[in-house]
Amino acid sequence: DDLDLGGYRHYMYKEIQEQPECLERMIRGRLDDRFGVSRLDGLNLTPRDLRGFARVKILGCGSAYYAGQIGATMIEDLARVPADAEAASEFRYRNPIIEADTLYIAVSQSGETADTAFAVEEVKRKGGRVVGLVNVVGSTIARACDGGLYLHAGPEIAVASTKALTNMAVGFAMIALALGRVRDLSNADGQRIVAALRALPKQVAAIVEAEARIAEHAKICADARSLFFIGRVRGFPVAREGAQKFKEISYRHAEAYQTSELKHGPLALIDEELPTVAIVPSDDLADRNLAAMQQIKARKGQVLAITHDDVDFGDLDVPRFVVPRSEPELDPILLTIPLQLLAYHAALILGHDIDKPRNLAKSVTVE
Numbered sequence: 001d002d003l004d005l006g007g008y009r010h011y012m013y014k015e016i017q018e019q020p021e022c023l024e025r026m027i028r029g030r031l032d033d034r035f036g037v038s039r040l041d042g043l044n045l046t047p048r049d050l051r052g053f054a055r056v057k058i059l060g061c062g063s064a065y066y067a068g069q070i071g072a073t074m075i076e077d078l079a080r081v082p083a084d085a086e087a088a089s090e091f092r093y094r095n096p097i098i099e100a101d102t103l104y105i106a107v108s109q110s111g112e113t114a115d116t117a118f119a120v121e122e123v124k125r126k127g128g129r130v131v132g133l134v135n136v137v138g139s140t141i142a143r144a145c146d147g148g149l150y151l152h153a154g155p156e157i158a159v160a161s162t163k164a165l166t167n168m169a170v171g172f173a174m175i176a177l178a179l180g181r182v183r184d185l186s187n188a189d190g191q192r193i194v195a196a197l198r199a200l201p202k203q204v205a206a207i208v209e210a211e212a213r214i215a216e217h218a219k220i221c222a223d224a225r226s227l228f229f230i231g232r233v234r235g236f237p238v239a240r241e242g243a244q245k246f247k248e249i250s251y252r253h254a255e256a257y258q259t260s261e262l263k264h265g266p267l268a269l270i271d272e273e274l275p276t277v278a279i280v281p282s283d284d285l286a287d288r289n290l291a292a293m294q295q296i297k298a299r300k301g302q303v304l305a306i307t308h309d310d311v312d313f314g315d316l317d318v319p320r321f322v323v324p325r326s327e328p329e330l331d332p333i334l335l336t337i338p339l340q341l342l343a344y345h346a347a348l349i350l351g352h353d354i355d356k357p358r359n360l361a362k363s364v365t366v367e
């Protein structure tokens, strides 16, 4: 009810604002600064178990699936264990091969999504080990898993997931640390990641406070019939989640592409009427991302870059929203935050029912 809104106009907005404290709860008691590792007792996995996994398969739906893609990249980056995310809605119907040396991770805000719950049952029936990354305590998926980590994001009411997704990404970072530190990840690298995780709440607060600077760009996006969100490698799941959030509440067609794939097809669609939101972190792909933005500009496309302050745009004249840098492996967590605000402000301009978008349910518990 309105009381829970605590003076905010929308749950989505309130939940965006709450993220710094949600992050604090997510990491509390779970990080070891001295050994640069996470302590995740709830997973019920011994160091020996953790060392034994040859692969990681992450299962979720909607935003949880995109969080899983962010997580898979973190696990490959930090633990060098092959990892991928798959839509649980597909996995359950395709007679998947379940392997004893794969760690399955089910990710769900509600813990009640039927597709994800079914996927968990299927993994278990065939002898796989599955842990949960779930927000709602005691939910169906949380109970079905062999162990897990609760997200501690508090109740998420808005259909479009924000604070739960952010905590999911942090959960994956902590699982990546746990897998990495029983393998090749050095103590120094572990400490680097632990310190970066501890810095996240303040960094997220800084992004949320800079809301007005991202809201400026919402009008262009709201006016467009269709938008692209582009990113590559670590930035691509960020782009996917950005497009998902945007289409859920603005009802605009938004599509995510790997920046590298633009020239293989989608570039044909670029003109003055199709704006692009580009994820451009300060990494060794920055130059290639700049070249892609140049190509979009040359075709009269408008671009908004979500980027870091040390990316040199040279004479490329595109509006930018700068987020604080984390460690490169964790940058996706911070890069997603402005996209929440962009979608929110576009939906506000369009006058949509932000918390309850048409045709969608907060959790899909039936077939």
Ligand code: G6P
Pocket (backbone or CB within 6 Å): 061, 062, 063, 064, 107, 108, 109, 110, 111, 112, 113, 116, 159, 160, 161, 360, 361, 362, 363, 364
């Ligand atoms: C629904 C919602 C999405 C959500 C997905 C997964 O489709 O509309 O916003 O991401 O379910 O929900 P879960 O509770 O499993 O994270």
